[in-house]
Amino acid sequence: MNNPVADKWNRIYASASAASNPAAVLSENLFLLPQTGTALDLASGLGANALLLAKQGLTTQAWDISAVALFKLQQQADAEALAIKTFTREISTQSFSPNCFDVIVVSRFLDRSICDAIMVCLKMGGLLFYQTYTQHKKIELGPKNPRFLLAENELLSLFSLLKLVYYRENSAIGEIQQGLRNEALFIGQKV
Numbered sequence: 249m250n251n252p253v254a255d256k257w258n259r260i261y262a263s264a265s266a267a268s269n270p271a272a273v274l275s276e277n278l279f280l281l282p283q284t285g286t287a288l289d290l291a292s293g294l295g296a297n298a299l300l301l302a303k304q305g306l307t308t309q310a311w312d313i314s315a316v317a318l319f320k321l322q323q324q325a326d327a328e329a330l331a332i333k334t335f336t337r338e339i340s341t342q343s344f345s346p347n348c349f350d351v352i353v354v355s356r357f358l359d360r361s362i363c364d365a366i367m368v369c370l371k372m373g374g375l376l377f378y379q380t381y382t383q384h385k386k387i388e389l390g391p392k393n394p395r396f397l398l399a400e401n402e403l404l405s406l407f408s409l410l411k412l413v414y415y416r417e418n419s420a421i422g423e424i425q426q427g428l429r430n431e432a433l434f435i436g437q438k439v
């Protein structure tokens with residue numbers, strides 16, 4: 249693939265070893281997952297979320313533009329005999345088909361143009377777990393371009409068609425040394 253975004257991420261992942269921690273919105277709410285079904289880790293990178301989803305018994309896909317990241321993820325999944333299939337693709341509205349997944353997880357990736365397609369791609373009763381960076385950051389971490397940063401409560405409006413299950417955005421309220429300051433966390437259900 250001759251694509252500057254893919255090249256950039258392939259360079260980053262070339263020197264990365266293993267997947268880091270899964271997103272808190274998923275790891276702290278595992279009890280919400282169905283016992284069986286299909287899951288998608290969207291823009292998975294090295295696939296920490298995909299690995300966790302597969303360990304929970306879900307048949308999991310991981311999509312990302314970086315072939316390097318997905319090669320490493322597929323190797324780890326195969327070594328651990330986990331049901332993960334990786335797909336190298338530039339994600340766009342065309343990537344999604346209706347009613348495909350019981351669970352979709354998106355962490356640290358934001359493309360507002362695909363939000364409706366994500367909801368269409370969820371099965372009825374399916375859950376979306378979303379966590380990414382906000383504009384009001386307390387620590388210099390993550391992207392600087394506002395295109396990739398959430399406005400206040402933005403996940404609530406982007407996914408307003410889903411039933412709200414969970415939302416957390418600590419912003420700058422209270423003791424800022426504690427809490428989750430740089431990101432918003434959302435779980436919604438398609439009903």
Ligand SMILES: C[S@@+](CC[C@H](N)C(=O)[O-])C[C@H]1O[C@@H](n2cnc3c(N)ncnc32)[C@H](O)[C@@H]1O
Nearest residue numbers: 257291292293312313314337338339355356357
């Ligand atoms: C900040 S990383 C997050 C990775 C992972 N979700 C996590 O939380 O660790 C953003 C990911 O989005 C992927 N990405 C960026 N633009 C993309 C696109 N247009 N299509 C598919 N993947 C893309 C990158 O390759 C990278 O793995």
